[in-house]
Amino acid sequence: MNVSAAGSDPSASAPRPASVEGGSATGLHVYRITKYNPADRNENGHYAGPEDSYSDHGPVEAAYLAAVAAFARETGVTCLTIREPAVTGFINFGVEPPIEGHGLAGLFPPDLTGYHDGAQVPIAVALELVRAMLRDNGAWCRLEAEGRFFVHVGYDQYVHVGSALPCSHAVTFTRQRGLFAEPISRSPYGPESDGDDLARRRPADATFWGELEALISRGGVVVLEEGYVRNASHWHRITTVDEVAAIRSRLTPRARLLVWPDLSTDVDAALAGLPDEGLSEIVWQSPQGHISSLTVDETHYPALRAMLTDARAILVLSCHEDERRPLMAAVLPDPDGVLRARWTP
Template identity: 45%
Template sequence: MPLDIGLELIRLMLRDSGAWCRLEVEDVFAVHVGWDQYLYVGSSRPCQGALARARELGLFPEHLDVSAYDFEPEEEGVLRPGDDDFWAGLHSAVGCGRAGLLEEIYVQNASRWHRLTCDTIDTVRAGLAPRARLAVCPALSSDVSAVLGAHPTEGIVEGVWQDREGQIHSVVADDDVFAELAARISEAEAAALLPMYADERVPPLSAVMPDRDGVVRARWQAEQSLSDLAR
């Protein structure tokens, strides 16, 4: 990752803008931002000059043996690469109408949505972020009135819709802002309301994008899919 992008990600996390990730060169250097906006910087070498400069700027660096946000493997999830077999399965699912929407999570709490057809899948695949986490969802419905008619009266949902210009948007909403969400979706080209609870939102397919050599080096795992639960 280029340094300027890494610095911008740190700024976003320190400003509590939603996105979150660990920035690391394994066994060499690491930067973690805590939920409390504490900054953890780890290095394989002494950084006396950096410590002195931080103090000059009015900061208060403290020595720790380990970051509070050191990586720990996920207890749940599936080690499944977004390889040719995954994409062949996605082609089949889209072709038979079981799928039509792809969520691309490129850092924690930040994602992009892609509306899929058999003609666009390869283009979407080529544009995905490195090591992205993928979750497949049913297609958006062009019957927006029916989607809004199924709007729950309480709880939390994620509204996903495509506007008249072809852009896809998503908003997480609770019952306090359901009316506002419905107003935004009402003029959409197509839309869906997705549950936010893990046991209700199980993707038909899921995967994590491998590196160019086909190896998955991303630390996160794919969500459990319907096929996993059926085993």
Template identity: 55%
Template sequence: MQLPYVYRVTKYDPADRDEHGHYTGSEDTVSDHGEVEASYLQAVAAFAGDSGVDHLAVREPQVPSLAHFGVEPPVDGFGLDGLFPGGLTGFHDGAEVPLDIGLQLVRAMLREYGAWCRLEAEGAFAVHVGWDQYLYISSSRPCEEALAHTRELGLFPERLDASPYAFEAEEEEQVIQRPGDDDFWADLYWAVVTGQAGILEETYLEGASRWHHLTSDTIDPVRAGLAPRARLAVWPPLSTNIDAVLRALPADGLVEGVWQDDDGNIRSAIAEEDEFPELAARISRAHAAAFLSVYAGESVPLCTAVMPDNDGVLRARWRTEPTPGDRDWALRQPPG
């Protein structure tokens, strides 16, 4: 839901913008880790207070996968250390945090430590950080006191129609998103016992995933250990013919290697061609393995799903890329 009052809050004086809106002044595009950064956080707190909000929900959280594009160097833990009791696993879609933790997440995003998310109180308030110290705040209220306080802090709030980083649902295909409900897990059990499926990819953050070995005995423990609102992709069993797998390693490009060690755990790594020898050495010692293309459309899972909340409602807004199996499932659903 688009909130009616949207503001871009920055340290950049609008008087220093050219006719195209580009900033031409002398302010740096990185956080000062000091007084200016503190002003940003005070502004967020003021808008939250004016909006009647003291808790926020994490939405669409992400961490860097292949590369870190921030101006500042990445840090261990992506700036999340100490913020969640469960560490990185506590940073998931829908996680509720008090405002003070939300402010620390905003600080981590301003410093470009790697973690990013939208922070929202449904129907009342939203905040997220863009590039170059651009802060976007939305509210159900005009927040006149917060606006005045933000100006007193030396920042510049500007009214917008919408944030360029507001969540937008994809419209390319109107395929129903399959939930990871009891019916999905019953179908998955059948696919495992008949040898069609063998591993499950759990994307618990955008940019971070875990792999699980599936047998008739492991399906229930795997399901119980998934992150809330995780995206799921089901893949065929790994091959135990390691020589054949290694022969399938491409000569160049990017590839994801997935392998099962002797301890039964599934591991994965995305490698460029100069890293292929190290990846091949790891896989040569594996019990079973496969190479998956990271290029769109070249490696397609059997089916996908997104985990619903405990009450069965699918509240996650992110979606999986529909596979032929997903389309077949969607066609079998009753209308409405």
């Protein structure tokens, strides 16, 4: 049993992956749905009762899903939009280990087509995403109907829903299923308002692509990182300006784009320059031309040379934000030219 994690009230702790646009709870009725009896909270609001922080993968989990469905039904929403999607990264804070496929198998293809910021899914799929998040399978996202409804899943079996309606029937239904629906002022897992980060968002518009083509014309080959979800990227090595249009046509909607220098063919020198400690991202190209990446720390170094024996070229990127400086960075706007993605590159 793990009661210490449940005792840390997520409403006062750091959220799961945060974005940068203003909070989505403005004007909405927000409820914290949990299996934790409010009577068992201490003076600081931390839960100190007997419930553990794991999903039971059974009737309690089913009650959570039924509660979310009840709130959505009373609000009148039949589909939700995926926002800020993520998959398991190098570090995982969940109490259960992530699983292969991040809990998305059967919901999306293996390449995760359709799992991106702005994608709309029916309530049935949204509930399966909530299930995956409750189980710490590896996937995480916000689910929203703009201005009307949201579902945010936090750590330790905390679910926050917001609705344009008070949803009194759904509140009663939730309590009848053995859960607690507590009204709160806002979701702690909502998008965070940060003016500095908002200012850093650059749209990947015609000016961006023109500058990229000019960079290629002047300096030669670059590597384009397409962050299609958080903690996962597609990599494109662009050797000529003529290749840009074809690559643009294949990019995931609302992807985060980072432009890096070309890979180095001196693999040994690149590996010799790895830091003594800390996280680094290794980007390498196979003999077949496919580019992959892997986050490593010093404990992985002994195995790296064997793993990269056949690597044609390599690029080592620091995972420290102040050292991670791409040549260019932008976020894809929607087809109408509006930048709706809330994350920064």
